[in-house]
Amino acid sequence: MSELVTGEAVALELRPARLPSRALAVLLDLAVAVAVYVAVTIALVASTSSLDGAAQTALTIATFVLVLVGGPIAVETLSHGRSLGKMACGLRVVRDDGGPIRFRHSLVRGLIGVIEILMTFGVIACIASLVSARGRRLGDVFAGTLVVRERVPFSSGGFMPPPPPWLAGRFSGLDLSAVPDDLWLAVRQYLTRAGQLDSRVGWAMAERLAADVAARTGAPVPREVPPPAYLAAVLQERQARETRRAFGGASTGEGAAPVEPTAPVVPVVPVAPASTAPPPVPPGSPSVPPSVPSSQDRPEVSRHVPPGGRSGTGFVPPA
Template identity: 85%
Template sequence: MSELVTGEAVALELRPARLPSRALAVLLDLVVAVAVYVAVTVALVASTSSLDDAARTALTIATFVLVLVGGPIAVETLSHGRSLGKMACGLRVVRDDGGPIRFRHALVRGLIGVIEILMTFGVIACVASLVSARGRRLGDVFAGTLVVRERVPYASAGFMPPPPPWLAGRFSGLDLSAVPDDLWLAVRQYLARAAQLDPRVGWAMAERLATDVASRTGAPVPREVPPPAYLAAVLQERQAREARKAFAGDSAGGTAAPATAEVPVPPAPTAPAAPSAPAPVTPPPAPSSDGRSEVSRDVRPDGRPGTGFVPPA
């Protein structure tokens, strides 16, 4: 794998693939696509024998478009530039800045590939790849893509140094939208190879790249900041913004968890109160020897209460 990695975790040595390897990858992709197209066509002919000639012609054209044109576009979009032939040859389609391709890139490549590969048997694609400095065909030129090699020898000298800690967040207010992708690529490649360069040559390259970046951002390079440190800090700021944008898109596109209805929690059962002791029952007064109780003996004959003294019998 490459020793240079972008903020989107895409290997970025950006060694352009040469014509032989690209032709072999396209040939493998065409063999798979034609095999699928033949199988689908045979199945359609067997299942639509009762249709008229116009319907069969329409199905044939639709099958051609879906399999030989839509198939490669879908594969490159879902695999981020790795078709079966490219994976077998160790190739990958990336953007000019080294990032992964999107649907629009694969769509432009696929539509133009119908003309320069299918209809002309690859003649236009071969001529364009030979003329281009980075081996790009017309589809790559219009889509802003590049086919690179992923299987490259590993070298430990490509370490990209981080910016100094005292520059953390220093350039968070810069407007980096006007900086083109090819300039970012040049900054990445310089930082990855700064240790291999002559000090004077490396310093001159850093000053030139820092001046170019500053002219696009509208803010000059601070005098107290060395150009290599400025480039590392600005590149880290751009990667941090891309990461935040990617995470914000994933969180916005995710599905929210279904809301659950709140179930009322019943109150905890309280222990039953201890039964209170029964009130003491006063036993009735014992009857006296003449058969009357103490209360009845304390009542006078006229009905008024007595004094409570009972004379002895």
């Protein structure tokens, strides 16, 4: 692992390519270059058979230089460090600071590669790669380049550790509506890569993220809760609320308890009061005729309710 620091103070973790993968990439590039060189040479010999020997020798040298030296330089320059062999092996040539190479880098690598690869059959290049800590040959040392691996082995990142069980439901009353989405994304990325970070760097990052989340929620981080556990618990609470909002009830607000359905209201039909008997009249009153029949001889009182909604008095005048 090679760690580089850019001008913005960003640490880049580059995986230098080792000798076996680089040797395989060089063999593939040489096989393609030799095949093109042979085809071009046959075409030139067939088309320049009428020339003298000196001209044919000059054309042969020019073809060698253009195909076996200029060809790899042009390919690396145009593809930004990815020749056919390096693409097949998942490699790339970059600068020491991690940036893409330019023509001058490819030119220095190609010219020195003629000596350490073509003329010595790769012996010098192999020795230099074994001695170098980052597997660089002489062309890489003089050009200021590095061959790195683009395809890295798959690691089971993306797994977020769950919060401790004693924090279950601890932050159910927090107001998470003011926390922006980019802060949630930063918390998720930290939790998925917490196991790959340095302990001190990871702890400092967790404290900073926890302080940002607490500032948006308006509640400080409890002292007894570690910052990584706080972030995991708060993120789990947000995911639980999103799940309830999506599947459990659309009317439930952020951080609010679900509303219980109320019982249906049964309409009450008003009942007319029963007819009451007339108030008792004191004996000897002149307003009561003496021939008023008794309650046994009185006809049946109609209990019909008038359309106005009032009940009758039940008094029937004497016959």
